[in-house]
Amino acid sequence: MTPLQVPAKTLQVPTADISPEMQKFIAAPLNPGWTFHPKTGEEWRAMADKIAAGVVPGLPAMQERMHVKVESSTIDGVRVNIVTPDDIPEQNRDKVIVHVHGGCYVYFPGASGTTEAIMMAGFGHYKVIAVDYRMPPEAYFPAALDDAMTVYKSVLKTTAPKNVGIIGTSAGGALTLEMVVKAKQDGLPMPGAIAPGTPMSDVTKTGDSFYTNEFVDNVLVSPTGFCDDAAAFYAHGHDMKDPLLSPVYADMTGFPPAILTTGTRDQLLSNTVRVHRKLRRAGVVADLNVYEGESHAQYQFDDRVPETKEAFGEIAAFFGSYLGK
Structure with missing residues (x-):
């Protein structure tokens, strides 16, 4: 076709x-790191540490604003950060949300990966x-998924599956979907609901907005x-179309209710829309929230932005409607 x-x-x-x-985020110049093309895991990690150093100092104030405490721990050998609100209403006390952070499988190690969880x-x-979860150069595919599944299986020992939610954005959005794919493959119970935000659901760069939003999305910038x-780099030679890397190609029959979030300038708008349509075609309850003007994941860049409160309010309400049911 022409x-x-x-x-x-x-x-x-x-x-x-x-x-x-939010207009300030939308008006920001192109991400200066979009042309970063390192050749080694050590170079990726050095950049990840540099980015993390800019995030971590702001966490105490954020935790105070959000009225939460964060505790570092391990679960069956996997590093975790447990985020507990000062106030948990009675209806949420038997619920647990598992969070998998974004960062294209290479960024936001340690505490720097907790902002969305907070x-x-x-x-x-x-x-x-x-x-x-482990990232290059410490480990490669499927390490991130393996670590997330280890935590999920541990949570299931003490929490009913219907009371467990999973949330993540970008690579974390893909991992959220991949966890459900893997749970299906392994015969594990489904979580009660999931919230994959602007998921990297197709890493083969298939999808209209990869190209229509090129140089419009000021975060990812270009496919x-x-x-x-x-x-x-994370895939480490693995087939990029494997549903455990590109979950849009998975059979989504039997998936739990899902709420997806994206923006009109998001390079992964199509990734999100395609997952939504695939879920709906499989008969799954699925909400799609698209925010005006926003580039990739900007709805969760700053807890003080009204759109952020709105987005997480929508996700929390969705979890409230489906967890425990």
């Missing part, structure tokens, strides 16, 4: 129905177990940018 030729154009920062705080615990008033390299 490709569509699109003339060069200038995009204004959208302002309608967008908070001034927001989930703070806005949703759930206990959250954040999995600090040939750092995140593509990172995913391939």
Whole structure:
């Protein structure tokens, strides 16, 4: 088929129905790290540590705003951070949310990977177990999934499956879906509900918005940018179309209720939309929340932004509707 030729154009920062705080993220210049193409795991880790050093100092104030405490621990040998709200309502006290962080499988080690878990615990008033899964150069595919499944299986020993939720964004969104795929493969019980945010559900770069939002998404920027390299590096030669790396290709029959979140400028908008349609075609309850103007994962960049409170409010309400049912 003949490709569509699109003339060069200038995009204004959208302002309608967008908070001034979010407008600042939307108006930000392209991520300067999008052209980072390291060749070794050590180089990836050095960049991850540099990014983490910019995140960690802000965590104490964030924890205070969210009224949560964070405790580092291990579960069956897997590193975790357990996030507990100061106030857990009675209906949530038997519920647990397992969190898998984003970062293209290479970024946000240790405490730096807890920001979304802190927001989930703070806005949703759930206990959250954040999995600090192994990343290159420590380990490669399927280490992240293995670690997440180890934690999930441990949680099932003390918590009814219907009371367990799973949440993650970007690579964490993919891992959320991959955990369900793996649970199906291994005959494990399904969680009660899942919240895959803008999931890296197809690392073969298939999907319209990979290209329509190229250089529009100011976070991922391009399908040939750092995140593509990172995913391939983590895959370590494995088939990129394997549903345990690209879960959009999985059979989603029998999946738990899911809430998906993305933005109109998100390079992974199509990844999110395709998962939503696949879930709906499989007869699964699935909500799709698309935020105006936002690039990749910007709905969870800052807990003080109104859209962040709104997004996590939607996720918390969704978990409230389906966990324990």
